[in-house]
Amino acid sequence: xxxxxxxxxxxxxxxxxxxxxxxxxxxxxxxxxxxxxxxxxxxxxxxxxxxxxxxxxxxxxxxxxxxxxxxxxxxxxxxxxxxxxxxxxxxxxxxxxxxxxxxxxxxxxxxxxxxxxxxxxxxxxxxxxxxxxxxxxxxxxxxxxxxxxxxxxxxxxxxxxxxxxxxxxxxxxxxxxxxxxxxxxxxxxxxxxxxxxxxxxxxxxxxxxxxxxxxxxxxxxxxxxxxxxxxxxxxxxxxxxxxxxxxxxxxxxxxxxxxxxxxxx
Numbered sequence: 001x002x003x004x005x006x007x008x009x010x011x012x013x014x015x016x017x018x019x020x021x022x023x024x025x026x027x028x029x030x031x032x033x034x035x036x037x038x039x040x041x042x043x044x045x046x047x048x049x050x051x052x053x054x055x056x057x058x059x060x061x062x063x064x065x066x067x068x069x070x071x072x073x074x075x076x077x078x079x080x081x082x083x084x085x086x087x088x089x090x091x092x093x094x095x096x097x098x099x100x101x102x103x104x105x106x107x108x109x110x111x112x113x114x115x116x117x118x119x120x121x122x123x124x125x126x127x128x129x130x131x132x133x134x135x136x137x138x139x140x141x142x143x144x145x146x147x148x149x150x151x152x153x154x155x156x157x158x159x160x161x162x163x164x165x166x167x168x169x170x171x172x173x174x175x176x177x178x179x180x181x182x183x184x185x186x187x188x189x190x191x192x193x194x195x196x197x198x199x200x201x202x203x204x205x206x207x208x209x210x211x212x213x214x215x216x217x218x219x220x221x222x223x224x225x226x227x228x229x230x231x232x233x234x235x236x237x238x239x240x241x242x243x244x245x246x247x248x249x250x251x252x253x254x255x256x257x258x259x260x261x262x263x264x265x
Contacts, residue, residue, distance in 0.1 A: 038063025049078030117172025143177030144254025160222035180256035
C-alpha cells in the first residue's frame with residue numbers, strides 16, 4: 001500500500017467523519033446484528049481507530065474487534081484510544097490474498113474503498129460471502145466538491161482531483177469516485193442486500209483548518225495530474241485561503257456509506 005496518512009490529519013477529519021455517518025445505515029446494521037451477538041468485527045485500514053471509536057458505542061453486540069493497518073504507530077494510537085477491547089494486526093492490505101485469513105461476522109472500513117482497485121474489491125466481497133459476513137464501508141468519496149462562494153477554477157480543480165483519485169494507490173488503478181457503486185454491484189452479484197446513503201462533509205467556518213488542509217491537498221493532486229494548471233492553481237489557492245481565513249468559505253465533500261448484509265441462510 002503506497003498511500004499513508006498522518007495522525008494529525010486523521011485527527012483533524014475525525015469529527016467531520018463522525019458527523020457525516022448516516023443513521024439509516026446504523027439502524028439496518030443493528031437490526032441485522034440483533035440475533036448475532038457477540039459480533040466479531042474486523043476493521044480494515046484502521047489508522048488511529050476512528051471507525052471503532054464511532055461504532056463501538058453504537059454496537060453493544062460487538063464482542064471482539066480486530067484492527068488492521070500497515071502502520072504500527074497508528075495502530076498503537078488506536079489501541080490506546082479505542083474505547084473498546086481490541087486486538088491489532090499489522091498487515092499490508094494491498095495484498096488481496098491476505099484478506100482470506102480474516103474471520104469475522106462484520107468487516108468494516110472507513111475512507112478506504114475509493115483507494116482500492118476493482119479486483120481487490122471483488123476479492124473483499126468474496127471473502128465476506130465466504131463466511132456470510134456483513135460489510136460496512138463508510139465515507140467513500142463520490143467525486144462531489146462544492147465550494148461556496150464559487151470560484152471560476154473550482155470545476156477544473158475538481159476534475160483534476162477526480163482524475164488523480166483513479167491513480168494506483170497500491171491496490172491497482174483506484175476506483176476513486178466510482179467505488180461505492182462498484183462495491184454495491186460486487187456484493188449484489190453475490191446475493192447481498194445493499195443499502196447506500198449519502199454521508200457528505202458540510203464544512204463551514206468552524207472547520208477552517210480542515211478546509212485549508214483539503215484545499216492544499218487538492219491543489220497538490222491537481223498540480224500532479226495537470227502541471228499546466230500551475231499558475232491557475234496558485235491563484236485559486238490564494239483566493240480560497242483568503243476566503244477560508246476570513247470565515248467566508250463553505251465546502252461540501254460528497255461521500256457514500258454502504259452496508260451489505262448476506263442473504264438469509
